[in-house]
Amino acid sequence: MPAREPGHPITIHCPHCGGESILADACARWNVEMQQWELSNVFDDTTCDDCGIEVCAIERPVQEGA
Ligand SMILES: [Zn+2]
Structure with missing residues (x-):
């Protein structure tokens, strides 16, 4: 997953329910x-x-002042 550009924050949404309770598969190292x-x-x-x-998951830019 590429790093996000600073100054352009996004939210991650479910395409079915529209919620933001999205979990990403990840590896963690002790x-x-x-x-x-x-997080590795x-x-x-x-x-x-x-x-x-x-x-x-759907990525949406965070609206300024929203
Ligand atoms: Zn959902």
Whole structure:
């Protein structure tokens, strides 16, 4: 998943329910120094937590002043 341009924030939406409860598949790596899981890689596969199914998430730019 490519990094986002600063100054152009987006929201991620479910195409079915329109909600933002989207989960992305990711890998986490244990960081010994931090003593916590550190996000290593985020994949394109997304799941809607509300619908409980894998979805093709929609990206929308955040409206200024909305
Ligand atoms: Zn949904």
